[in-house]
Amino acid sequence: MPNFAFAGLLDGGWRDLAFEYFRDGISVHWLLKGGPVEPSVAILKYRSGASVPRHRHVGLETIVVLEGTQSDENGDYPAGSVIMNPVGT
DSSP: OOOOOOTTTTTTGGGGSOOEEEETTEEEEEEEOOOSSSOOEEEEEEOTTOOOOOOOOSSOEEEEOOSSEEEETTEEEETTOEEEEOTTO
16 A cells, blocks of 8 residues: 555645535545455544444544544544544444
8 A cells, every 4th residue: 555645634624625425414535445455544524413323343443533522332532532443343
């Protein structure tokens, strides 16, 4: 896999990206869209109150909260939080 660098995303540069429909209430900007066995990296933008159904992680999921709050069964994570969900969770 080649090296990638995305300058300025954490400083609000993500707001200037083009987003597309992902699922109800959620839009996505793919930084890297892998296949079935390759990793993917995306920025997801949730409308207030939007959620995803419970699911199992087939690979490591890493979440960086850029704005607002991320909530799951383990707690609430404000902007600046990093959440890592291991394979199988």
